[in-house]
Amino acid sequence: xxxxxxxxxxxxxxxxxxxxxxxxxxxxxxxxxxxxxxxxxxxxxxxxxxxxxxxxxxxxxxxxxxxxxxxxxxxxxxxxxxxxxxxxxxxxxxxxxxxxxxxxxxxxxxxxxxxxxxxxxxxxxxxxxxxxxxxxxxxxxxxxxxxxxxxxxxxxxxxxxxxxxxxxxxxxxxxxxxxxxxxxxxxxxxxxxxxxxxxxxxxxxxxxxxxxxxxxxxxxxxxxxxxxxxxxxxxxxxxxxxxx
Amino acid sequence: xxxxxxxxxxxxxxxxxxxxxxxxxxxxxxxxxxxxxxxxxxxxxxxxxxxxxxxxxxxxxxxxxxxxxxxxxxxxxxxxxxxxxxxxxxxxxxxxxxxxxxxxxxxxxxxxxxxxxxxxxxxxxxxxxxxxxxxxxxxxxxxxxxxxxxxxxxxxxxxxxxxxxxxxxxxxxxxxxxxxxxxxxxxxxxxxxxxxxxxxxxxxxxxxxxxxxxxxxxxxxxxxxxxxxxxxxxxxxxxxxxxxxxxxxxxxxxxxxxxxxxxxxxxxxxxxxxxxxxxxxxxxxxxxxxxxxxxxxxxxxxxxxxxxxxxxxxxxxxxxxxxxxxxxxxxxxxxxxxxxxxxxxxxxxxxxxxxxxxxx
Numbered sequence: 001x002x003x004x005x006x007x008x009x010x011x012x013x014x015x016x017x018x019x020x021x022x023x024x025x026x027x028x029x030x031x032x033x034x035x036x037x038x039x040x041x042x043x044x045x046x047x048x049x050x051x052x053x054x055x056x057x058x059x060x061x062x063x064x065x066x067x068x069x070x071x072x073x074x075x076x077x078x079x080x081x082x083x084x085x086x087x088x089x090x091x092x093x094x095x096x097x098x099x100x101x102x103x104x105x106x107x108x109x110x111x112x113x114x115x116x117x118x119x120x121x122x123x124x125x126x127x128x129x130x131x132x133x134x135x136x137x138x139x140x141x142x143x144x145x146x147x148x149x150x151x152x153x154x155x156x157x158x159x160x161x162x163x164x165x166x167x168x169x170x171x172x173x174x175x176x177x178x179x180x181x182x183x184x185x186x187x188x189x190x191x192x193x194x195x196x197x198x199x200x201x202x203x204x205x206x207x208x209x210x211x212x213x214x215x216x217x218x219x220x221x222x223x224x225x226x227x228x229x230x231x232x233x234x235x236x237x238x239x240x241x242x243x244x
Numbered sequence: 245x246x247x248x249x250x251x252x253x254x255x256x257x258x259x260x261x262x263x264x265x266x267x268x269x270x271x272x273x274x275x276x277x278x279x280x281x282x283x284x285x286x287x288x289x290x291x292x293x294x295x296x297x298x299x300x301x302x303x304x305x306x307x308x309x310x311x312x313x314x315x316x317x318x319x320x321x322x323x324x325x326x327x328x329x330x331x332x333x334x335x336x337x338x339x340x341x342x343x344x345x346x347x348x349x350x351x352x353x354x355x356x357x358x359x360x361x362x363x364x365x366x367x368x369x370x371x372x373x374x375x376x377x378x379x380x381x382x383x384x385x386x387x388x389x390x391x392x393x394x395x396x397x398x399x400x401x402x403x404x405x406x407x408x409x410x411x412x413x414x415x416x417x418x419x420x421x422x423x424x425x426x427x428x429x430x431x432x433x434x435x436x437x438x439x440x441x442x443x444x445x446x447x448x449x450x451x452x453x454x455x456x457x458x459x460x461x462x463x464x465x466x467x468x469x470x471x472x473x474x475x476x477x478x479x480x481x482x483x484x485x486x487x488x489x490x491x492x493x494x495x496x497x498x499x500x501x502x503x504x505x506x507x508x509x510x511x512x513x514x515x516x517x518x519x520x521x522x523x524x525x526x527x528x529x530x531x532x533x534x535x536x537x538x539x540x541x542x543x544x545x546x547x548x549x550x551x552x553x554x555x556x557x558x559x560x561x562x563x564x565x566x567x568x569x570x571x572x573x574x575x576x577x578x579x580x581x582x583x584x585x586x587x588x589x590x591x592x593x594x595x596x597x598x599x600x601x602x603x604x
Contacts, residue, residue, distance in 0.1 A: 029541040044346035052420025056542020107339035174303035
């Protein structure tokens with residue numbers, strides 16, 4: 001519901017004078033981002049407004065804005081900066097746990113939660129370890145971390161994904177099956193770029209763990225059957241020594 | 245989406261037909277009339293998604309439960325397997341009190357009734373769209389319908405106030421790539437005329453003064469069109485608004501017919517190319533389109549002829565038009581001629597200040 005029209009939808013906040021950190025020669029998209037970020041900071045409006053508009057700016061400019069936001073005392077700006085930094089600098093995932101206590105009750109926290117759930121796909125073992133730790137922060141962060149880990153489904157994520165197979169939560173069991181079977185059948189990581197095309201379900205099935213059985217047990221839609229879950233529990237029991 | 249039959253058969257006038265195992269989910273029609281075939285190639289069949297492959301949430305991988313086959317004279321092709329994905333549900337986050345800037349909140353927010361002395365609140369709900377697999381979808385048009393609207397019926401809270409009107413969120417109205425805002429608000433110039441009176445966010449009693457049923461629809465900005473992706477109740481209290489009681493949607497299948505689902509139609513490539521006479525011609529097209537609000541800096545930089553930095557000194561808004569005065573401090577993009585053309589089109593300009601009007 002809302003009024004018939006919003007004047008505010010016709011312009012972006014901006015600052016007449018840029019902070020020194022933004023006073024650099026840059027292409028127009030980057031300059032626009034700097035004015036927008038400065039305007040958001042000066043007015044205190046939702047920092048997600050700036051973070052949601054970064055596409056098209058140079059990586060270096062996005063990093064400048066993200067680091068600026070993270071240096072501010074307002075937790076909402078810190079989480080927005082962190083959300084913007086994650087795709088560019090995956091090691092920033094290590095900052096999430098420390099920031100969480102100050103943002104866990106902020107309505108804006110979903111900007112960061114969804115940045116992890118839907119977009120953070122760094123396969124580095126250190127990032128996997130961080131995601132596993134985030135899964136114990138809160139129910140919503142757990143759902144985000146599980147979604148990310150099962151989407152990445154590298155070898156390092158398998159021990160955690162295997163624990164999901166015995167979860168009391170059916171959706172967690174399903175993500176566990178998806179993660180393990182995607183690894184075994186050599187499927188690409190799911191990311192925002194391949195959701196609509198569903199290309200993340202186009203698997204090569206040519207890996208060292210691909211067998212007719214893994215392929216068969218990949219093709220079960222909906223909440224996995226008890227039989228399907230049992231297959232992947234057995235598969236993990238048989239292969240974990242080689243995979244750990 | 246089209247399929248084309250191709251063969252090494254030299255028959256100059258073959259008989260070619262296409263068929264599907266799920267005609268209620270997928271329609272097949274010749275492109276430009278009956279299948280016109282020539283040696284080696286038979287004209288396209290246009291495939292249109294009618295309804296989703298499933299009406300319940302799915303775990304990956306997809307079950308390609310729709311098949312298309314071609315028959316070339318007496319030769320039957322292998323199956324082309326198809327999955328119809330769909331915007332499946334809306335995930336909502338109640339952001340609480342809405343402030344356009346620190347200390348400028350509720351009815352005084354810049355988007356509502358600033359400086360008009362109205363009393364009440366604005367609650368912000370952010371809404372996300374996800375597909376059958378729980379993956380977040382990027383910027384698709386959305387709308388809502390409202391029904392069973394009911395006021396408390398006493399203390400001035402009666403239908404004479406008029407019911408809230410349904411909103412629509414074309415992609416230009418999204419917050420960002422992945423969510424759009426929904427505002428619940430009560431803003432009164434005469435709060436003392438109500439019992440209990442409206443108050444600013446979180447400062448009053450928990451007395452519901454208005455209820456309604458809200459349906460969100462995805463895939464279209466026309467109210468009531470698209471796929472119904474969430475039904476919930478709305479309760480407006482004197483100091484805040486909430487929604488809850490989201491329902492499982494049984495009307496989704498029939499509603500799906502109101503929009504083109506072809507953008508969510510996917511072939512299983514592992515099953516389409518194993519024989520030699522079927523091939524896919526058209527790529528999937530993107531959901532993303534340039535937007536004004538919810539745009540990114542690249543779209544603004546390339547899509548706008550003139551970009552100005554300035555201060556909105558005053559504005560006026562009606563149901564059809566918005567006009568505003570801008571004190572221009574810097575021109576970030578636009579030749580002098582382009583600026584002048586913009587001013588002539590939209591209103592009048594002076595050297596330092598511009599008056600612009602835009603039809604919304």
